[in-house]
Amino acid sequence: MAEDRKSAAAEAERLREAERIALAEFAAVEAELDKRWPETQIEPSLDRIAALVDLLGDPQRAYPVVHVAGTNGKTSVVRMIDALLAETGLRTGRYTSPHLQRATERITLDGGPISPERYVEVYREIQPYVELVDARRAEGQPPLSKFEVLTAMAFAAFADAPVDVAVIETGLGGSWDSTNVADGAVSVITSIGVDHVEYLGADLAGIAKEKAGIIKRGSIAVMAAQDTEVAAVLLERCVELGVTVARQGMEFGVLRRDKAVGGQLLKLQGLGGAYEDVFLPLHGEHQAGNAAVALAAAEALLGVGANRQLDVDAVRSAFAGVTSPGRLERLRTAPAVLVDAAHNPHGTRALAAALADEFGFRRLIGVVAVLQEKDATGMLEALEPVLDEIVVTSNASPRALDVDELAGVAVQVFGADRVTVEPRLDDAVEQAVRMAEEVDEETGSLAGGGVVVTGSVVTVGEARTLFGKAMP
Structure with missing residues (x-):
């Protein structure tokens, strides 16, 4: 019995080492390709x-x-x-x-x-x-x-x-x-x-x-x-x-x-x-x-x-059996956190329509980070009617739009009282969750809120990682 446990442990360690080597080689190839x-x-x-x-x-x-x-x-x-x-x-x-x-x-x-x-x-x-x-x-x-x-x-x-x-x-x-x-x-x-x-x-x-x-x-x-x-x-x-x-x-x-x-x-x-x-x-x-x-x-x-x-x-x-990760995908409940990889006005209009038609949030907070070359104004204008407040942030891409520049656009579209700035995506999501969980002043109960993270594929990929989601 002890020998079997020892053998199983050795095999598990061998597999871990093989995986470590494979990931290291994969990272090396990606570094080559990124040049x-x-x-x-x-x-x-x-x-x-x-x-x-x-x-x-x-x-x-x-x-x-x-x-x-x-x-x-x-x-x-x-x-x-x-x-x-x-x-x-x-x-x-x-x-x-x-x-x-x-x-x-x-x-x-x-x-x-x-x-x-x-x-x-x-x-x-x-x-x-x-x-x-x-x-x-x-x-x-x-x-x-x-x-x-x-x-x-x-x-x-x-x-x-x-x-x-x-x-x-x-x-x-x-x-x-x-x-x-x-x-x-x-x-x-x-x-x-x-x-x-x-x-x-x-x-x-x-x-x-x-x-x-x-x-x-x-x-x-x-x-x-x-x-x-x-x-x-x-x-x-x-x-x-x-x-x-x-x-x-x-x-x-x-x-x-x-x-x-x-x-x-x-x-x-x-x-x-x-x-x-x-x-x-x-x-x-x-x-x-x-x-x-x-x-x-x-x-x-x-x-x-x-x-x-x-x-x-x-x-x-x-x-x-179809899945489409990052496309109006739910990452958690209570409050719900959704992600959607819309990255242009055409896509964000479709997202806004789906949010209005299929989700009954009393309070919906957006977390948005976009890339420099994108039409940030058009995207935020499409989202404004369905979001109560917005948290603007950034992602890890070198092409990410500066968070202060995005905040300036957001203030023009939403008004300063509806815009929060959090430079880090993890902090932005955490802040949005807190905002979605705020107590309704009239009823004294939770506001039935939700969070949607959107603006770019990079943003959504990082959000999935934050919530421990691996690709199927």
């Missing part, structure tokens, strides 16, 4: 990534691809498509960005992130080819960016697995996004709004044209509901290439949406018919729309249509 151009620094060209995947044998052509672009909702749609395809028995790979807490989240197999060990292994496998492309670049041209290397890693990992299908989210834009060296069998365009103005501009038609670049000849285009101006640009691209089009509100959509405990109950119109009693454990009308888009994309890939449906029970099971 490259970050995702916020763009040189619009596919030349570098095309050269890299060519040396790797074009792994992105080893499996069919569902390619997803748009301004908001991409990650949720990608996760839903992944779940639907997996439920039909396909082995899936999923590539998303940015990550909330650890870079391994970006590359998933069978619904879960690859391990730090595999992340390191894939990087080391492609590293000689990365260095070769860097060495061959023309004078004055940049080396491969971090995002380009990560994209190649995902393509290689999926080919090596191998997967039956890959669901790929663009990083920024479409035409010149690194992921666009893949030709999607299904091209999905989620809701388009204004974001990344420094690269895409503020003209909706121009943004739509850039994102429409993922639509390729021979593909099927699945489109979320769009402004008329945006829809016209997308349809023009489809007509030009002669691709089949499926549009939300026309060929598919949400037929009924009822609020339910922990989410919503939907009736969805797919390409092959209606799907009743679909429970989605996510909040907000925008997520119902995302579900309809994801269903149509999965049907399109699988050749469903003309009154032939996916198995209804499989669809229900897939949606019931």
Whole structure:
């Protein structure tokens, strides 16, 4: 007995040491990658990534691809498509960005992130080819960016697995996004709004044209509901290439949406018919729309249509198990603390609508930290009607907007009496919780308050870490 305990303890210690070494190697690789151009620094060209995947044998052509672009909702749609395809028995790979807490989240197999060990292994496998492309670049041209290397890693990992299908989210834009060296069998365009103005501009038609670049000849285009101006640009691209089009509100959509405990109950119109009693454990009308888009994309890939449906029970099971961390996610109760990764006015308007429609807080406190290049005024104006008070703060990103500058914007939008400043995120969350727990002066009872932490993916990732949440 004592010998067994001794052996078990030795094995546990061996596993801990192996994990420590793996995490140290992962950190070393991340440090190497962080020396490259970050995702916020763009040189619009596919030349570098095309050269890299060519040396790797074009792994992105080893499996069919569902390619997803748009301004908001991409990650949720990608996760839903992944779940639907997996439920039909396909082995899936999923590539998303940015990550909330650890870079391994970006590359998933069978619904879960690859391990730090595999992340390191894939990087080391492609590293000689990365260095070769860097060495061959023309004078004055940049080396491969971090995002380009990560994209190649995902393509290689999926080919090596191998997967039956890959669901790929663009990083920024479409035409010149690194992921666009893949030709999607299904091209999905989620809701388009204004974001990344420094690269895409503020003209909706121009943004739509850039994102429409993922639509390729021979593909099927699945489109979320769009402004008329945006829809016209997308349809023009489809007509030009002669691709089949499926549009939300026309060929598919949400037929009924009822609020339910922990989410919503939907009736969805797919390409092959209606799907009743679909429970989605996510909040907000925008997520119902995302579900309809994801269903149509999965049907399109699988050749469903003309009154032939996916198995209804499989669809229900897939949606019931969907998670979208950091998207109106509850981290604690009493008082409730929610996080949402909205990072532009378009996204914060959807967040505000969901908070007003589905949560009955008597008192709601916002904790907000944004990045420098974002439209802080537009975001705070969208949130002002649903927040009683706001705590402005910062996050660990070097691109975080100075807290005093953000406070100045908040005072203009909310008024000085509704704004509190806490430079550290942990202190800001703690302060907001105290404010949410204040006693109602009229009733003498707790005010039934809640807290929502938002403003950027970085902010939400750090909040999840504060509450001890690991990625599923």
